[in-house]
Amino acid sequence: MTAITAVRTGVRPFRGAITIGVLLVWLLAFTVLRGQDTLTLGAADVTSLHTRLNDLNDAVGANRNSNPLFLYFFNEIRLVIDHLTLFISALVSQPSYGRPVPLAGWLGVVAVLGFGSWALGNLKVGLLAVVGFIFMGLQGLWQESMDTFALTLAAVLVALVVGIPLGVWAGVSDRVNRVVTPLLDFMQTMPTFVYLAPLTLVFLIGPASAVIATLIYAAPPVIRITAHGIRQTPPETVEAAGSLGTTRPQMLAKVMLPMAKRTIVIGVNQTIMAALSMVTIAALIDAPGLGRVVLQSLQSLDVGTAFNAGLSIVIMAIVFDRVTTAASVRVELARRTGSERAASVRKVGLVVGAVGTALCLYLSYTYVWAAEFPTGIDLGSPISGFATSVTDWAQVHLSVLTGDFKDVVTNDLLNPFQSLLTDSPWWLLTFVLVALAAIAGSIRGALTTATCLLLIVGTGLWSDAMSTLAATLLATIAVMALGLVFGVWMGRSRRADRVIRPALDAAQTMPSFVYLVPFVALFAASRFTGIAAGVVYAAPVVIKIIADGIAAVSPTTIEAATAAGSSSWQIITKVQLPLSLRTLGLAMNQGLIYVLSMVVVGGLVGGGALGYDVVAGFRQNALFGKGLAAGLAIVLLGLMLDRLTQSVARRADARTDHSHP
Amino acid sequence: MIPTSTNASTRARILPGLAAVAAMALSISACGGAKVGQDTAAPSGGSGKCGSVNLAVNAWVGYRADAAVVSYVAEHQLGCKVVKKNLDEQVSWQGFGTGEVDAILENWGHEDLAQKYITEQKVAQDAGQTGNIGVIGWYVPPFLAKEHPDIVDWKNLNKYADLFKTSESGGKGELLDGDPGFVTNDGALVKNLNLDYKVVYAGSEAALITSFRMAESTQKPMIGYFYSPQWFLADVPLVKVNLPPYTTGCDAVPAKVGCDYPPYNLNKVVSTKFAQSGSPAYRLVKGFHWTNDDQNAVAKSIQGGMSDDAAAKKWVEANPGQVKAWLGS
Numbered sequence: 001m002t003a004i005t006a007v008r009t010g011v012r013p014f015r016g017a018i019t020i021g022v023l024l025v026w027l028l029a030f031t032v033l034r035g036q037d038t039l040t041l042g043a044a045d046v047t048s049l050h051t052r053l054n055d056l057n058d059a060v061g062a063n064r065n066s067n068p069l070f071l072y073f074f075n076e077i078r079l080v081i082d083h084l085t086l087f088i089s090a091l092v093s094q095p096s097y098g099r100p101v102p103l104a105g106w107l108g109v110v111a112v113l114g115f116g117s118w119a120l121g122n123l124k125v126g127l128l129a130v131v132g133f134i135f136m137g138l139q140g141l142w143q144e145s146m147d148t149f150a151l152t153l154a155a156v157l158v159a160l161v162v163g164i165p166l167g168v169w170a171g172v173s174d175r176v177n178r179v180v181t182p183l184l185d186f187m188q189t190m191p192t193f194v195y196l197a198p199l200t201l202v203f204l205i206g207p208a209s210a211v212i213a214t215l216i217y218a219a220p221p222v223i224r225i226t227a228h229g230i231r232q233t234p235p236e237t238v239e240a241a242g243s244l245g246t247t248r249p250q251m252l253a254k255v256m257l258p259m260a261k262r263t264i265v266i267g268v269n270q271t272i273m274a275a276l277s278m279v280t281i282a283a284l285i286d287a288p289g290l291g292r293v294v295l296q297s298l299q300s301l302d303v304g305t306a307f308n309a310g311l312s313i314v315i316m317a318i319v320f321d322r323v324t325t326a327a328s329v330r331v332e333l334a335r336r337t338g339s340e341r342a343a344s345v346r347k348v349g350l351v352v353g354a355v356g357t358a359l360c361l362y363l364s365y366t367y368v369w370a371a372e373f374p375t376g377i378d379l380g381s382p383i384s385g386f387a388t389s390v391t392d393w394a395q396v397h398l399s400v401l402t403g404d405f406k407d408v409v410t411n412d413l414l415n416p417f418q419s420l421l422t423d424s425p426w427w428l429l430t431f432v433l434v435a436l437a438a439i440a441g442s443i444r445g446a447l448t449t450a451t452c453l454l455l456i457v458g459t460g461l462w463s464d465a466m467s468t469l470a471a472t473l474l475a476t477i478a479v480m481a482l483g484l485v486f487g488v489w490m491g492r493s494r495r496a497d498r499v500i501r502p503a504l505d506a507a508q509t510m511p512s513f514v515y516l517v518p519f520v521a522l523f524a525a526s527r528f529t530g531i532a533a534g535v536v537y538a539a540p541v542v543i544k545i546i547a548d549g550i551a552a553v554s555p556t557t558i559e560a561a562t563a564a565g566s567s568s569w570q571i572i573t574k575v576q577l578p579l580s581l582r583t584l585g586l587a588m589n590q591g592l593i594y595v596l597s598m599v600v601v602g603g604l605v606g607g608g609a610l611g612y613d614v615v616a617g618f619r620q621n622a623l624f625g626k627g628l629a630a631g632l633a634i635v636l637l638g639l640m641l642d643r644l645t646q647s648v649a650r651r652a653d654a655r656t657d658h659s660h661p
Numbered sequence: 662m663i664p665t666s667t668n669a670s671t672r673a674r675i676l677p678g679l680a681a682v683a684a685m686a687l688s689i690s691a692c693g694g695a696k697v698g699q700d701t702a703a704p705s706g707g708s709g710k711c712g713s714v715n716l717a718v719n720a721w722v723g724y725r726a727d728a729a730v731v732s733y734v735a736e737h738q739l740g741c742k743v744v745k746k747n748l749d750e751q752v753s754w755q756g757f758g759t760g761e762v763d764a765i766l767e768n769w770g771h772e773d774l775a776q777k778y779i780t781e782q783k784v785a786q787d788a789g790q791t792g793n794i795g796v797i798g799w800y801v802p803p804f805l806a807k808e809h810p811d812i813v814d815w816k817n818l819n820k821y822a823d824l825f826k827t828s829e830s831g832g833k834g835e836l837l838d839g840d841p842g843f844v845t846n847d848g849a850l851v852k853n854l855n856l857d858y859k860v861v862y863a864g865s866e867a868a869l870i871t872s873f874r875m876a877e878s879t880q881k882p883m884i885g886y887f888y889s890p891q892w893f894l895a896d897v898p899l900v901k902v903n904l905p906p907y908t909t910g911c912d913a914v915p916a917k918v919g920c921d922y923p924p925y926n927l928n929k930v931v932s933t934k935f936a937q938s939g940s941p942a943y944r945l946v947k948g949f950h951w952t953n954d955d956q957n958a959v960a961k962s963i964q965g966g967m968s969d970d971a972a973a974k975k976w977v978e979a980n981p982g983q984v985k986a987w988l989g990s
Contacts, residue, residue, distance in 0.1 A: 043862065044848060044915075058777075061758055101697055200752050205761040286746045295747070298867045299722055300892065300964055301874070368695040399879060410828035520871040525837060525863035526829050604865040606829065612841065612862050619842030621751050621773050 019439050026432045030424050037425035039462035043612070046626050047460035053625030061201050070202070078208040085154040085207035093146035093288075102146070105364030105371030106137055108357075109146065115357040117319075119350055121326025125319075132319040136312045140380040141290065142373035145312050148289030151207065151282065152275045152316075155214035159271050163222040164264065170223065171230025171260070172252065180227075182639075184220040189593070189638035191600040192217060192281050193618040194631035200285050210287035214278040221270035229263025230256050265328035272320045273509065279313055280511040294513050301517050303391045304384030310514035311383065317509035318502070395521040402522040410528050418470035418527075422463050429466065430454070441647030452640035459629040459636070467609035469637060471527055471602070472595050475534040479591040482535070483542035487587070488572055490543065491550025504540035512537060512601045520605050530599070530607025537601075538594035542587045549583025550576050585649025592641045599634055610634050711741035714935075714942040715763040717753035718745045721866065722892045725969060726959035727766040727791065731949055733973035734984055739941045750842060754778050754930075757785040763935040764788070764946045767927050769795055770844050779930075786936055788929040788943075792950040793890055795925035797844060799836070799902040800887040802877040806900035815854060815904045822857040824882040834858040837885035839869030844925075846918040847886055850904065853919035858884075873897060890953040892960040941988075948987035955980070 041047070064070045090096030091103050104112070110133050118126030136145040170177040192213055203209040233256045241255050283291030293309035364370040421429060430453045438446035456465045490497040512533050523529040553576050561575050577584070603611025610630045617627010714735060718728045728745060735741040746753075746762060754774040756762025778785040801812060811817045818834070825834035836858045838847055847860045863869045869885060870893050876883035877897045887899055904921035911920040935943055955976070962972035977984055 042848065043860070061755065062782075064759070099697060105697075197749070197752055197755065200761075201755055201759065204759050205746055205748065205752065205756055283747065284749055285752060286748055292747055295720065296725075299720055299725075301867060301870060366696055368697055370694075371697050395875065396878070399875060407828050415828075516865075517867055517871050520863075520868045521875050524827065524829075524875070525861070525868045525872050526827070528828070605868045606861065606863050608829075608862055608864075612864055615864055616841035619749065619751060619840065621754075621777070623841070 015439055019436065022432060022435045022439070026424070026428065029428050030420060033425050033428060034423050037427065038423055039426050039457065039460075040422075041460060041463065043616075044623075046623070047629075049458070049460055050623075050625035050629055053628045054622070055625075057198060057201075057624050057628075060198060064201060074202050077212075078203045078206075081154070081158065081203075081208040081211050082206060084157070085151060085211055088150040088154050089147070089207075091150070093143065093150045101368075101371045103365060104361055105367075106133075106142055106373040107370035108361035108364030110134060111357045111360030111364075113319075115353045117323045117326075118353060121323050121330060125323045125326045128322055129319050132315045135315060135379070137373040138377055138379040139308050139312060139383065140375070140378055141293070141308060141312050144288070144290045144293055144309065145316065146289075148276075148279050148291065148313070149316065151210060151214070151287055151289060152272070152279070154207070155211045155218055155275045155278075156268075156272055158211065159215055159219040159222055159275070160268060163219045163267075163271065164226055167223040167226025167264075167267070168230055168252065168257070170227035171256070177227060180223065184224055185639060185642070186635055187216050188220045189596065189635045191597075191614050191631050191634060192278065193600050193614050194628055196281070196285055197618055197624070205286050207287075209285050210282040213282050213285065214275050217278055218271050218275035221274055222264070222267035225267030225270060226260065226264050229260030229267070232263065233259050262328045262332045265324055265331055269321060269324035269328070272324065273317060276313060276317045276320075276509060277511070280513050291511070294511055298513055298517065302384075302388075303514070303517050304386075304388035306514045306517075307387035308380050308384045310510045313511060314506045314509045318505050321505065391518040391521070394518065399522055403524065406523045406526060406528040410526065414470065414474060414527060414531075417474060418467055421466040421470045426457060426462050430457075437644055437647075441644055441651060445644050445647035448643045449640050452636045456633050456636050459633045461610065461613060461626075461630055461633045464609040464613055464630065465633045465637060467527075468599055468611065468634070471531050471607065471609070472534070472592065472599070472637070472641075475531045475538070475595045476588065476591045478531070478535050479538045479542050479595060480588055482539045483546045483587055483591065484577075486539075486543045487546025488550055488576070490547035491553075491576070492572075497547060497551075501544070504543055507536055508540040512598065516601070516605050525606030527602075527607050527609075529605040530602025530611065533601050533605065533607075534595040534598040537598045538591050541594050542591040545583060545587040545590060546580070549580035549587070552583075553579045581652050582649065585645065585652060589642060589645040589649065592645060593638060596634060596638050596641070610637075711735070711739050711941050712938075713742040713744055714940065715744045715746060715756075715761060717756060717762045717765045718747050719750050719753060719765070719767065720747070722960045722963060723793075723890050723956050724767045725963055726956050726972070727949075729963065729969035729973035730951075730959060730976060731766060731945060733970060733977055734987070735942050735945055738984070738988065739945065741940075741942045743942075750774075754785070757930075757932045758782060760932070760934065763932050763942075765930045766946070766949070767791055767793065768930050769925055769927060775930075783933060785930050785932055788931045788936070788947045790926045790928050790950065793927045793953050793956055795888060795890070795927050796901070797886070797888045797922040797925065799847075799884055799904065800873075800899035801882075801884050801902060802873060803898055803900055804877060804880050805882050813900055813902050815856075815902060818884075818902070819855075819857050821882075825858070825884055827861070829861045830859045834884070835861045837869060837872055837883060838862050839886055840864070840866045843886070843888070844922070845886060846912065846915060846922070849916055849918045853917065854905070873899060890956050890960075892957065892964050895957060895961060945987055948989070950987065951983065955983075 086094075089102070092109050093102055096102055110130055113133055114126045114130035117129040133145070136142060166180065170180045195216070196213060199209045199213055203212055237255060237259070238251065241251055246254070279287070279289065279291040280294050281291070283289070283295050290309040290313050294306045297303070297306035297309070360370070424432075430450065433453060434446050434450045437449040456462055459465070486500060490500055515536070516533070519529050519532055523532060557575060557579065558571060561571050566574065599607065599609075599611040600614045601607075601611070603609070603613070603615045610633055613623075613630035614627050614634070616623045617625070617630065716728055716732060718725060732743040732745065735743050746756070748756065748762070750765075750769075750771065751774065753762055753765050754771070754777075757778050775785075775787075779787065799815075806813055809821065812821055822834035825836070826832065827835045829835060834857060836847060836851060836856075838845055838860055839862075841862065841864065843866075850856075851858050851860055863872060863885075869887070872883060873885065873887070873893070874897060875881070884902065887894075893899075905919060907921045907923045912918045912923065929946055929949065931943065931946060959972050959976045962975060963969055967975070
């Protein structure tokens with residue numbers, strides 16, 4: 001927030017003066033009014049709203065056998081999804097059709113994935129898929145990996161079947177887009193813990209609930225990105241096609257969809273990543289697979305085994321990421337180039353590959369050695385042993401150092417900042433935040449901020465929400481600092497990019513439950529640990545966005561600056577960063593949202609506040625309503641921060657365009 | 662990679678496919694190997710008079726020990742098919758209503774859920790005690806009890822409050838609580854006993870255990886909520902702090918509690934449908950009864966890396982008389 005204010009002062013000094021004025025008024029009023037009207041609520045206390053929400057939950061449970069909505073709607077959905085999931089499990093993971101093993105054994109699955117990746121992408125990603133999946137087997141986690149694979153595949157399939165048409169619709173209709181966007185925001189920011197228990201009331205304990213929990217979080221990206229892709233069709237193209245007498249359906253099928261294909265594949269990629277990030281949480285309602293391994297090892301603090309499972313999830317994510325990325329490149333190339341010879345050569349290759357794959361499938365259907373993953377080589381034990389000894393070493397040798405660091409940050413930064421937010425009277429803070437939103441963003445941004453803050457007061461969890469806000473802002477500042485350092489480095493050096501990027505992918509897809517235990521050992525059960533978990537999860541995204549932005553700055557501009565005798569530092573601060581302001585805005589926006597999505601995980605390691613409320617609502621029947629209210633407060637915080645950063649970024653953007661005519 | 666039509670890339674594309682086919686052809690002719698379904702006898706269990714049983718498995722190792730032993734006996738001695746469902750406690754109770762869960766093997770109190778599902782909806786019923794006694798309370802790491810023997814009396818806690826200050830406790834002593842799902846009166850206790858402490862919520866069992874483990878290994882003072890039976894107590898024997906003794910009814914009003922937790926007679930809960938089914942598995946669940954030591958023995962084996970089934974087998978084979986008594990009732 002401060003960074004943006006500082007940028008602003010240079011352009012319109014009076015805005016800066018007003019900002020400082022507002023902040024001064026706040027500090028002054030704070031010293032006088034501290035501790036008044038803070039709207040605190042005890043950990044076990046509830047408001048009447050929370051009790052009413054509880055009753056709602058009970059009503060669902062009581063009516064599920066008689067209500068037609070259940071009999072004819074939810075139950076049908078459940079049946080369809082259950083059958084789909086069980087069918088995919090029968091193919092790859094569970095004994096089926098009277099056989100002691102699934103229809104396709106490891107050899108068949110590896111062959112299909114390798115061949116499919118080659119066909120959709122290229123040879124390199126085909127090999128990556130083969131090596132990646134064999135590695136999972138060598139870790140001794142073939143069965144679990146396949147359970148996770150089957151569930152994720154089912155969720156992604158349903159997400160695409162529902163999401164792509166919906167995205168296309170939102171792409172061609174502004175009205176649909178306006179309705180769908182807030183709904184998608186809600187689906188992505190409402191913590192899964194809140195609706196996990198009610199979900200099993202509606203869809204029972206079984207594959208359907210796990211798939212739907214995954215789906216709610218994973219479907220929004222493909223819907224959003226598809227709509228975006230459709231909208232991006234150049235107006236001239238649409239006009240040209242229109243003047244040729246193209247009808248609307250033709251326009252969609254012949255012009256818009258083909259041009260948006262590549263963007264849609266990126267949406268598919270994001271949906272797969274989101275689905276894989278739900279693996280551990282779905283395990284809380286009996287989803288089989290790697291998530292269960294993570295949860296069970298967490299109970300006995302077995303970091304090594306959790307790491308094995310986490311690593312398998314990371315590899316699965318990286319394989320699918322690279323394959324879909326390669327597929328989107330292929331789609332693009334196929335659209336642009338059309339060498340007939342190359343196409344026919346490829347066709348021959350594919351036929352040969354298909355025959356080989358079919359052979360592998362047959363073998364894995366028929367022979368035990370190709371069906372059950374061989375147990376001869378065990379990579380799992382050395383890897384888990386290594387992970388355990390690394391964490392043990394860190395816990396013994398670093399915990400004093402890290403503990404001191406935690407204390408300094410908490411006492412000198414977090415505590416004062418949090419106190420400023422939680423101990424101010426609620427109306428004062430609301431005034432300050434709305435005023436800041438109006439100054440830095442727009443009047444509309446200020447209105448959104450006011451609405452969100454008042455609704456947060458309505459949830460009865462104002463104080464907790466402000467603690468969470470303090471932690472979120474602090475984490476975002478840390479994330480942005482990391483993003484600037486590593487993002488600029490990666491944006492300027494291709495080699496750095498190539499080395500760092502896989503580590504970022506791993507940090508982003510490694511389930512946070514895997515590193516919670518070492519984090520608690522290093523930083524104790526504290527708000528700091530919650531913040532640290534948020535930083536680990538959000539930093540990779542921000543670093544990647546900034547790196548891409550820096551790399552996209554036109555080389556001619558940089559050459560000109562170099563020729564004029566600028567130093568590297570000058571090029572970074574005077575050319576590259578100012579020219580990627582829009583990207584920095586996007587990075588901060590995403591950083592905030594990603595940090596916020598870890599609030600609940602923070603609640604599991606001492607983060608307290610809203611995160612704890614949500615976890616408590618999941619674990620205790622009597623606190624369900626409070627957990628739901630806390631989830632709503634998180635959604636409201638997310639909405640506020642998202643709209644606010646967007647309006648600030650738009651303003652900055654308008655100014656940049658203005659100053660570079 | 663931009664597709665070109667040179668011969669090199671043609672070869673690059675076809676070669677791997679050819680190689681794969683060749684390898685497959687070789688492997689087919691060379692080793693056939695055992696065929697799927699050839700060497701396996703008829704699948705064990707699964708049918709017969711017992712049918713299938715849905716066991717909820719809650720997220721702690723002690724419960725896993727219960728579930729392991731009951732499933733082992735049900736599968737190997739009664740021929741049942743046991744479906745273990747890994748669920749949270751609240752979701753397990755919900756499962757009675759939706760017919761997805763037949764039995765919970767270790768229930769800690771949960772009076773609100775019992776009220777809802779046993780008394781009101783009548784979809785579940787009590788199936789007797791497991792024999793395990795749950796003890797909840799405040800604990801300190803062993804080194805601290807050795808250093809300050811009088812710390813185990815609550816009256817001296819204020820004297821030591823400074824030892825327990827952390828970044829989270831706002832100048833007071835920190836009393837660390839764990840999973841929000843566990844039964845706790847700690848907030849009221851601190852207030853009603855006038856203790857200079859603040860309850861800090863770790864948020865999960867894993868975070869709580871990690872904190873105790875680190876406290877003992879780095880000799881850093883800490884006090885927190887804990888309970889037995891729990892596998893971790895065998896690793897680090899935490900020492901219980903004596904709160905004012907429990908008397909019947911002293912915890913009647915949650916906000917006024919100023920006494921220790923009662924001992925919990927952990928019990929089993931089954932769905933009404935299951936109880937009326939006449940399944941031999943129901944008799945097993947109802948008869949299942951053992952001690953904290955028994956549970957700890959199995960939990961310890963699981964903890965040591967044994968599979969649930971192997972750990973259960975070991976215990977069952979060492980205690981045939983006890984198992985027989987469960988089935989005989």
